[in-house]
Every structure is written in C-alpha cells, then in structure tokens.
Amino acid sequence: MSNYSTNEFRSGLKVMLDGDPCSILDNELVKPGKGQAFNRVKLRNLNTGRVLDKTFKSGEQLEAADVMDTDMQYLYTDGDFWYFMEPESFEQHQADEKAVGDALPWLSEQDMVVVTLFNGAPLSVTPPNHVELEIVETDPGLRGDTAQGGSKPAKLVTGAVVKVPLFLDQGEIVRVDTRTGEYQGRVSAK
Amino acid sequence: MLKQWQPGASLATLRQRSRVLAQLRDFFQQRQVMEVDVPLLSRATVTDLNIDSIHTINPNPSANPRTSDPAYLQTSPEYFMKRLLASGSGDIYSLGKAFRSAESGHRHNPEFTMLEWYRCGWDEHQLMDEVVELVATLVPDIAVRRCSYGDLFIQHLEVDPHRIELVELQSMAVSASSEAWAHETRGNCLDLLFTVLIEPRLEEGLVLVYDYPSCQSALAQCAEDSQGRRISRRFEAFLNRVELANGYCELTDVAEQTARFAEDQRLRQQSGKAAIAADQHLLAAMQAGLPDSAGVAMGVDRLIMQLQGADSIDQVMPFSWDRC
Numbered sequence: 105m106s107n108y109s110t111n112e113f114r115s116g117l118k119v120m121l122d123g124d125p126c127s128i129l130d131n132e133l134v135k136p137g138k139g140q141a142f143n144r145v146k147l148r149n150l151n152t153g154r155v156l157d158k159t160f161k162s163g164e165q166l167e168a169a170d171v172m173d174t175d176m177q178y179l180y181t182d183g184d185f186w187y188f189m190e191p192e193s194f195e196q197h198q199a200d201e202k203a204v205g206d207a208l209p210w211l212s213e214q215d216m217v218v219v220t221l222f223n224g225a226p227l228s229v230t231p232p233n234h235v236e237l238e239i240v241e242t243d244p245g246l247r248g249d250t251a252q253g254g255s256k257p258a259k260l261v262t263g264a265v266v267k268v269p270l271f272l273d274q275g276e277i278v279r280v281d282t283r284t285g286e287y288q289g290r291v292s293a294k
Numbered sequence: 295m296l297k298q299w300q301p302g303a304s305l306a307t308l309r310q311r312s313r314v315l316a317q318l319r320d321f322f323q324q325r326q327v328m329e330v331d332v333p334l335l336s337r338a339t340v341t342d343l344n345i346d347s348i349h350t351i352n353p354n355p356s357a358n359p360r361t362s363d364p365a366y367l368q369t370s371p372e373y374f375m376k377r378l379l380a381s382g383s384g385d386i387y388s389l390g391k392a393f394r395s396a397e398s399g400h401r402h403n404p405e406f407t408m409l410e411w412y413r414c415g416w417d418e419h420q421l422m423d424e425v426v427e428l429v430a431t432l433v434p435d436i437a438v439r440r441c442s443y444g445d446l447f448i449q450h451l452e453v454d455p456h457r458i459e460l461v462e463l464q465s466m467a468v469s470a471s472s473e474a475w476a477h478e479t480r481g482n483c484l485d486l487l488f489t490v491l492i493e494p495r496l497e498e499g500l501v502l503v504y505d506y507p508s509c510q511s512a513l514a515q516c517a518e519d520s521q522g523r524r525i526s527r528r529f530e531a532f533l534n535r536v537e538l539a540n541g542y543c544e545l546t547d548v549a550e551q552t553a554r555f556a557e558d559q560r561l562r563q564q565s566g567k568a569a570i571a572a573d574q575h576l577l578a579a580m581q582a583g584l585p586d587s588a589g590v591a592m593g594v595d596r597l598i599m600q601l602q603g604a605d606s607i608d609q610v611m612p613f614s615w616d617r618c
Contacts, residue, residue: 133399139485
C-alpha cells in the first residue's frame with residue numbers, strides 16, 4: 105500500500121496506526137511562528153470505534169489502510185455469522201458478531217447496508233440512517249390518543265425495542281432513525 | 295466551489311476589521327510612532343529553518359534575463375525596518391501583509407496581516423507593557439499575566455527547560471507525540487512540549503511569556519537570567535491561548551548576526567532545505583550601526599479572531615487562501 109504524508113491527511117482518509125485501521129476525522133496545522141510545524145490529528149480507530157488525538161511532525165507518513173466501504177445486501181444469519189452479498193458481483197461475505205455489532209438490532213433480510221471491508225474482510229456494518237420495520241409486540245393502541253404526548257415501548261421485527269406513541273398497534277410499520285434509535289413516524293398500517 | 299466567490303468574513307466582521315486597523319494606526323499616531331510601508335517583494339529573505347518564503351518565477355527569462363534573480367515575498371517587514379532604524383528613522387511601525395509558504399489552517403493563511411513596531415532605547419519589558427496597552431485599547435478589561443518561559447515549564451511539566459538534558463527532552467517529546475521526535479533538536483522538542491502541553495493550559499486573557507531558551511533566540515539578544523541560566527531576551531504574547539505576538543530586545547552585534555545566519559544555513563542543509571543567501575543589506579546596516587531597540591510583530595487576523603470569538607481565520611479575512 106502507499107503512504108500518506110501529514111499534508112495529505114483529509115477527513116475520511118483511512119490509514120494504519122499501531123496496527124489498526126483508522127479513519128481521519130480532523131487534521132489541524134499547528135505552527136509556532138518561529139518553530140517547526142506539526143499536525144494535530146483526530147482519528148477514529150475502526151476496530152474499537154475509539155477516537156484518538158495524535159500529534160505528528162509535519163511530513164511524517166502513515167501507511168494507507170486497505171479499507172473500503174461497499175454497499176451490500178444483508179442475506180441471513182446462521183446464528184454464528186451474518187451473510188452479505190455484493191449486488192453486482194454476487195460475491196458473498198460473512199461477518200462475525202463483532203463486525204455486525206451495533207447494526208444488529210436494525211438488520212432485516214434483503215436490506216441494503218454499508219459493509220466496511222478491511223483487507224477484504226468485513227470490519228463493520230452500517231445500517232441505513234432510516235429503516236422501516238414492523239411492530240411485533242406492544243400494548244394495545246389507545247384509539248383517539250393522537251394528540252396527547254406519552255409513549256410506550258414497542259418490539260420491532262428485528263428485535264429492537266423503540267419508544268412509540270400510544271396510538272400505535274401491533275402490525276403497523278414505523279420509521280426509525282438507526283443513529284439515535286428514535287421513532288420518526290408511522291409509515292402505514294399493515 | 296461556486297460559493298467560494300463570497301468573502302469568508304461577514305460584512306459586520308469586515309466593518310469591525312476596518313475599525314481595528316484604524317484604531318491600531320491611531321494608537322501609534324498618538325504616540326508619535328511613524329508608519330512605514332516597506333516593500334513586500336525583495337531579492338533577499340529570511341534564512342530561518344522553519345520559515346519558508348514564497349518566491350516568484352520569471353515568466354520570460356529569455357526576454358528578461360536581468361530579472362531572473364529570485365524575488366521573495368517577505369515573511370515579515372523586519373529586515374527593511376531595521377535598515378530604516380539604522381538610517382536614523384526613530385520609532386516606526388508597519389501595518390501590512392506578510393507571506394509564508396504552505397501555512398494554511400484554522401489559525402494560518404499563507405498571506406496575512408502583520409503589525410510590527412520598533413521602539414528605540416527600549417528593552418523587551420517596556421515593549422511588553424506597550425503590547426498590553428495596545429491590546430487593552432481593543433479589549434478594555436483584559437486579564438494580564440506575565441510569566442517566564444522557565445517558570446511555565448516548571449509549573450506545568452516540572453522540568454527546567456534551560457537545563458534539562460537533550461535526551462530527556464527528546465523522550466518527553468516522544469511521549470507527547472511519536473517516535474519521530476527521538477532525534478529532534480532541542481528547539482523543536484521545546485516547541486512541541488510548549489505547544490501541546492503548556493499552551494492549552496495558559497490562562498484566558500493576555501499572557502506574556504519572556505526569557506525564552508537561548509536555542510530559540512532568532513534575532514534577539516542573549517543574556518544570563520538571575521539564576522545564571524542562558525536565555526534569549528525574547529517574549530511572546532498569547533491571547534486566549536493563541537500565539538499573537540513575538541518580540542525581541544534586538545540583536546545589534548553584526549558578528550553575532552553573521553554567525554547566526556551561518557548556523558541557519560547549516561541547519562537548512564542538515565534538513566535538506568535549499569540554501570538561502572543572507573541579506574547583505576541587513577548586515578551592512580548592522581555594520582553601520584543598528585540603534586538599541588526592542589521590536590515586536592503581531593498577527594492582526596488572530597487579534598480580530600479573538601475579538602470576534604471566531605474559531606477560523608477564514609471568518610475574519612475578506613478572502614482566505616481557499617477562496618483565492
């Protein structure tokens with residue numbers, strides 16, 4: 105792989121740091137008037153998700169990380185692995201629980217997701233920002249309660265539990281923001 | 295890209311900028327300091343290891359062989375101003391542009407506005423007082439702290455920056471950054487530690503730091519402090535933890551100046567940088583006699599950033615480099 109110098113560091117660039125792939129979030133030039141320039145860089149470790157602050161000498165280089173974000177379709181799980189397919193090539197990838205991680209409560213079969221590949225293997229899975237899922241379990245809806253506030257827990261078909269307004273019923277489809285886990289609205293009754 | 299035709303600063307900020315420039319000129323006019331508008335383009339430039347000048351190219355060398363000399367955009371008006379001092383100008387100031395290659399970021403722009411002034415017969419402490427007075431005309435209730443460079447290192451890092459061994463300094467720099475600092479020079483390691491570990495912990499308001507290490511003397515006189523440590527008579531001003539100004543009790547000894555230029559050349563060669571000829575006009579002026587003086591340079595864009603509470607230099611300039 106090629107190397108990147110500090111002056112090429114841009115937000116989104118993927119580099120290797122201490123053996124882990126990292127994504128650069130921010131790169132700030134620091135230069136005392138008479139002194140040597142250096143760069144204060146914010147990176148996200150793509151393995152652990154942790155955000156790091158590092159100071160580099162200007163001109164220092166980091167190896168590029170072989171990291172690629174690829175659109176894939178979620179197929180199924182056998183309990184140990186989750187299977188994804190590239191729609192153009194039909195190539196399949198299996199991801200372990202660590203890679204699927206936070207995306208797990210939002211995965212429903214046939215949905216398109218972004219799979220981040222590191223050296224060709226799934227490193228993480230990012231669901232779409234918004235998903236539409238069916239309520240499979242909740243207290244009976246309170247008819248006519250559309251104006252009041254108030255909410256109740258509802259279990260969705262993927263297993264996620266979100267807070268929904270009191271008037272919603274089992275079998276209805278709701279739209280949820282996967283980044284916050286918040287209910288966005290009713291899509292339609294089944 | 296299409297939106298970049300607009301200025302980075304709002305019209306309200308541009309109006310404040312215009313007022314600040316007028317206030318600065320008024321400050322010096324009231325004190326009978328003469329404004330000088332020295333050249334921005336010169337055949338000579340600084341030799342500092344860590345300051346890169348922008349230079350021009352000859353568009354048509356065959357037709358204009360005489361103009362094939364390199365010409366440099368000035369990184370500060372210092373050399374021209376010292377030639378005026380040596381000619382008997384008395385107290386002078388310059389409020390104009392300065393240029394530094396490849397310096398671009400939230401606090402840097404390759405072209406920026408610099409205020410630089412010289413006071414004949416003053417030392418650096420008198421000039422620090424005047425820096426406080428100038429900033430106080432713009433920020434009337436500013437909190438001010440003065441502290442020596444050595445005391446700041448002892449306060450925050452518990453080491454004496456003037457006496458610490460180089461290897462110990464390098465290992466501190468490695469912990470603060472990376473292995474790349476294991477063989478760095480004393481000056482560069484000190485800069486890293488100061489900027490990364492001390493600057494963010496400075497007080498709000500105006501902090502004046504004086505008695506810099508002798509290895510960072512640039513064009514300042516060197517001396518011994520009360521504890522017998524070799525220091526340079528240099529100071530820096532920080533406004534809300536942002537480097538704002540750099541001042542010296544000016545070096546007047548031409549032999550010492552010649553030796554420092556030669557040392558710059560050695561360091562440039564060591565780092566694989568192109569050699570730059572020393573400014574012979576400056577040396578000749580110093581040979582003729584540079585009066586005892588103190589001088590300071592201040593970043594005007596950064597001053598306006600602090601007045602505005604802006605976090606990017608782009609927000610206080612008509613057009614920063616990304617818009618040019």
